[in-house]
Amino acid sequence: xxxxxxxxxxxxxxxxxxxxxxxxxxxxxxxxxxxxxxxxxxxxxxxxxxxxxxxxxxxxxxxxxxxxxxxxxxxxxxxxxxxxxxxxxxxxxxxxxxxxxxxxxxxxxxxxxxxxxxxxxxxxxxxxxxxxxxxxxxxxxxxxxxxxxxxxxxxxxxxxxxxxxxxxxxxxxxxxxxxxxxxxxxxxxxxxxxxxxxxxxxxxxxxxxxxxxxxxxxxxxxxxxxxxxxxxxxxxx
Numbered sequence: 001x002x003x004x005x006x007x008x009x010x011x012x013x014x015x016x017x018x019x020x021x022x023x024x025x026x027x028x029x030x031x032x033x034x035x036x037x038x039x040x041x042x043x044x045x046x047x048x049x050x051x052x053x054x055x056x057x058x059x060x061x062x063x064x065x066x067x068x069x070x071x072x073x074x075x076x077x078x079x080x081x082x083x084x085x086x087x088x089x090x091x092x093x094x095x096x097x098x099x100x101x102x103x104x105x106x107x108x109x110x111x112x113x114x115x116x117x118x119x120x121x122x123x124x125x126x127x128x129x130x131x132x133x134x135x136x137x138x139x140x141x142x143x144x145x146x147x148x149x150x151x152x153x154x155x156x157x158x159x160x161x162x163x164x165x166x167x168x169x170x171x172x173x174x175x176x177x178x179x180x181x182x183x184x185x186x187x188x189x190x191x192x193x194x195x196x197x198x199x200x201x202x203x204x205x206x207x208x209x210x211x212x213x214x215x216x217x218x219x220x221x222x223x224x225x226x227x228x229x230x231x232x233x234x235x236x237x
Contacts, residue, residue: 095211
């Protein structure tokens with residue numbers, strides 16, 4: 001039987017959960033791919049969802065060959081990404097600020113477990129005006145093994161002092177969901193680029209259309225807990 005006690009923390013992925021960044025990354029890679037005649041770049045980008053920079057490069061080189069000038073194309077893509085983001089092209093996902101405010105109000109610990117480099121994560125969260133909500137931030141360049149291994153979620157839970165079974169993880173990518181699940185957390189999927197497949201439906205405790213539904217879930221949990229604390233009649237035969 002699952003532990004019925006209230007969760008104490010929520011740990012978020014960033015790209016595709018906090019920011020609509022994966023859509024922008026795909027767009028920027030498509031611009032570069034069209035310029036240089038790179039085929040099937042969206043297929044490769046899809047394989048890279050939820051993994052860190054080192055493994056992303058490996059996926060590109062595995063697909064296109066060791067002679068593929070990944071660093072050159074990646075630099076051009078990144079410059080276009082940051083230019084577009086600076087012009088307002090990197091948007092928060094609907095419900096982010098409302099959910100973070102709800103969690104703070106109800107005294108949840110809040111952490112981030114992102115495969116993106118720490119410098120980029122902190123810069124983007126600061127620019128969006130939401131970095132103050134996070135008690136701890138763990139990034140892809142701070143752990144040895146990337147998602148789908150559980151290291152990043154285990155590290156985040158350790159840093160906020162909450163056992164994994166007391167944490168919800170909010171994810172959108174298959175690799176991220178596998179990582180949080182292997183860490184022993186209850187995973188909430190809010191799909192972005194990828195719809196849930198059978199595996200995701202089986203290992204996630206909830207699949208929601210938006211972060212607003214996460215607020216509704218937690219409100220219901222609180223109302224249920226308040227009801228139980230008040231005491232209910234117990235009838236015995």
